[in-house]
Amino acid sequence: MIEVKGLAHSFRVGKKGKETEVPVLKGLTLQAADGEIVSIVGRSGSGKSTLLHILAGFLQPDSGRVLVDGTDLTAMNEAQRAAYRLDHFGFVFQNFQLMPGLTAFENVELPLTLKGVPAAERRRKVEELLESTGLSDIRSHYPNELSGGQQQRVGIARALITEPPIIFADEPTGSLDSETEQDILLLIQSLNRTYGITFVIITHDDEVAAIADRTYRMHDGELAEGGLRHVI
Amino acid sequence: MSFKDQIAFVRQHIRRNRLRVFMTVLAATMGTAFLIVLASVGFGLHKTIKDEVLSNQMVTQVEVYSEELTDAKTDAMKKMDHVKAVVHRKQLAPTAFAELDGYTAGLNAYFTDFGEEATSGFKLAEGRFPEKPGEVVVGSGFAEQLIDEKATVKEGEELPTYKEALLGKTVTFKFEPLKEGAVSEEWPLKIVGIKEAPGKDWAFDGYLYMDDRLMPEMEKGLAAVSPEPEEGVEPDGFTYPQVNVYVDKLENVKSVTGALKDDGYSVYSVSEEIEQLDVFFLALKAGLVFVGTIAILIASIGIFNTMTMAVTERTREIGVMKALGAGPKLIQRLFIMESAWIGIVGTVIAVLISYGVSMVANAVLPVIVTAALGEDGADLGVTFSVIPWQLVLIASAISLGVAMISGWRPARKATKTDVIGALRHEL
Structure with missing residues (x-):
């Protein structure tokens, strides 16, 4: 379970010495239960990406707490947060963020390599996952040899390989055509139902938000009035 | 990440930037080879003069x-x-x-x-x-x-x-x-x-x-x-x-000489002369190593540039790795290993080249010098260049140390890469 309590964050902008503070998050409180798909919807500049970065531990908030199954992420240092991410989180990015020098197989294998999993076990796990996600045929392809949809499937496989309980998805269909978008959304729903993985999806697209069990609508760093919508 | 995987990761990056890494290795090689060859002249002269002293008298x-x-x-x-x-x-x-x-x-x-x-x-x-x-x-x-x-x-x-x-x-x-x-x-x-x-x-x-x-x-x-x-x-x-x-034995000459002096005798042994020679040549060799180190320091600018470029070019990759869960220490280690690799390869090649240059110098220079002196075929009895293992060790340590120090700052920069900024970074 993810619990966010009174989260606030500001960015400092302007020349050094003449900086001004721009508040991005203004005391957010929200939560995501285990096995839910939670979407955070908002227009550009609403603060949804900053919220995701804090939830994922990329950024330390000015105040407030982020608790994941009771563990306070905001109390950890950078190295501790990195280690926590490796064990508990998966990531799906809008621009796929695959390593250009690695094949599809090696990209999926990367989190296991970082975890120090032995090579033979890594190979077995990646083979199984590529098989189950229908990516076996493109295993030796480099990212620039893949379509957007294929790249995002590889990205999702990479997020899944460590079997994390939570996957953060930042505009996962933002770079895809509508047909491929549907494929990816179906894949997310299927993974959520099959494995009970919690998905936190950042999107500006209501169609994407429609698959969520819980949706938070953000405006100007705050939850919009009546922003919480339970689909179920 | 296991050490083997770290090595594989570094090798993969080096392969992707072959030409740039080759030029940097070349600079490191030239700097190290210059140091070794320069200092080898000091070792060669030392050997020549020591041999001269020893051939006139029994060492013991x-x-x-x-x-x-x-x-x-x-x-x-x-x-x-x-x-x-x-x-x-x-x-x-x-x-x-x-x-x-x-x-x-x-x-x-x-x-x-x-x-x-x-x-x-x-x-x-x-x-x-x-x-x-x-x-x-x-x-x-x-x-x-x-x-x-x-x-x-x-x-x-x-x-x-x-x-x-x-x-x-x-x-x-x-x-x-x-x-x-x-x-x-x-x-x-x-x-x-x-x-x-x-x-x-x-x-x-x-x-x-x-x-x-x-x-x-x-x-x-x-x-x-x-x-x-x-x-x-x-x-x-x-x-x-x-x-x-x-x-x-030679190593006991000093103690026997001392004992005889204590007994009131005036003594002379070749070890005393060699001791003075050793002090002089130690200073000379240290000076030559110092001059040679300047060449390595110049080469280190190349390593620094290469590593800085590598970090800049790979900003997005570093960001992805950090996002996935790579800690700052791992990122730093990967880049230091890369600069160390440049240092190691540069040093190995430099040592081989230096031995080659040393052999050629010892074969060719006496011929040129005797020809210039009009004494064709005469044995000069001079060793122009000697590369003992100690010199190889010192040069390798300096070269590797400098390479790693050069890579340290870019590696630190890599660890400070902002994940959010890096993920937005365009290739």
Whole structure:
């Protein structure tokens, strides 16, 4: 379970010495239960990406707490947060963020390599996952040899390989055509139902938000009035 | 991430930037090779001069000087730790002659104990050591001193010298009478051994080496042909003492030299000269290594640039790795390993090239120098370049250290990469 309590964050902008503070998050409180798909919807500049970065531990908030199954992420240092991410989180990015020098197989294998999993076990796990996600045929392809949809499937496989309980998805269909978008959304729903993985999806697209069990609508760093919508 | 995977990761990145990494390795190689070759000249000169000193004298020989060197004192020296032999040679002081088949020579002669000489390393070119007092060994140049004074030669020509083999021949030894009308006793001495020629071409050994048991008899023989000494006047000595102590091992020469000094003797050993040489050349070599290090520092600018470029180019990849869960230490280690790889490959190639350059220098430079001096084919006896393992070790440590320090700052920069900014970074 993810619990966010009174989260606030500001960015400092302007020349050094003449900086001004721009508040991005203004005391957010929200939560995501285990096995839910939670979407955070908002227009550009609403603060949804900053919220995701804090939830994922990329950024330390000015105040407030982020608790994941009771563990306070905001109390950890950078190295501790990195280690926590490796064990508990998966990531799906809008621009796929695959390593250009690695094949599809090696990209999926990367989190296991970082975890120090032995090579033979890594190979077995990646083979199984590529098989189950229908990516076996493109295993030796480099990212620039893949379509957007294929790249995002590889990205999702990479997020899944460590079997994390939570996957953060930042505009996962933002770079895809509508047909491929549907494929990816179906894949997310299927993974959520099959494995009970919690998905936190950042999107500006209501169609994407429609698959969520819980949706938070953000405006100007705050939850919009009546922003919480339970689909179920 | 396992160490093996880290190595594979670094290798993969190096393969992707082959040309740039190759140029950086080349710079590191040139810098390190310059350091090694430059310092090798210092090592070469040191070796040449040390060899020169050592070839003139036995390394384990300690020369002892004192106003009174008696047999009792030399016997005490023999009992000292690490002393292998003590050779107490007594050089004949009065004028004496040797005669062989009508050829005569003014004599330079020693009385000595051949048992001790054999232990000390006295080497014979031919024959054997004397077993009886009437047997002698002669120096390799002894025959050249025997001249036929009765021969008639043209003006400007030299008198003929003895050309026959000396071994087994008997020379007649006699003193020059100092008393009018006296006739010196004669001693027939059989040549049973010929001493090995000295190492240097210019060195000459025309000595006659006699058994010291002959000394009392000869001293009496000299007295018989000398006038009575005046009262109150100290008579001239029959011999001049010369004592050489031979130590078992080179490393013990210093302690034996010290012990002899403590006993009040004036001593000289080649180790003292070498010690001074070593100090001088240590300073010279340190200076050369310092100059060579500047070349490596210049090469390090290339490593710094390459690594900074690598970090900038890979900002997005670093961001992805950090987002997935790579810690700052791992990111830093990967980049330091990459710069260390450049240093290692550069150093290995540099060492190989340096040995090649050193061999070529030692083969070609003497030919050029002798040709320039107009002495074609002459042996200069100079080693221009020597690369001992210590130099390889020092150069490798400097090169690797500098490479890693150069890579450290870019690696730190990589660890500070902002994940959010990096993920937005366009390739």
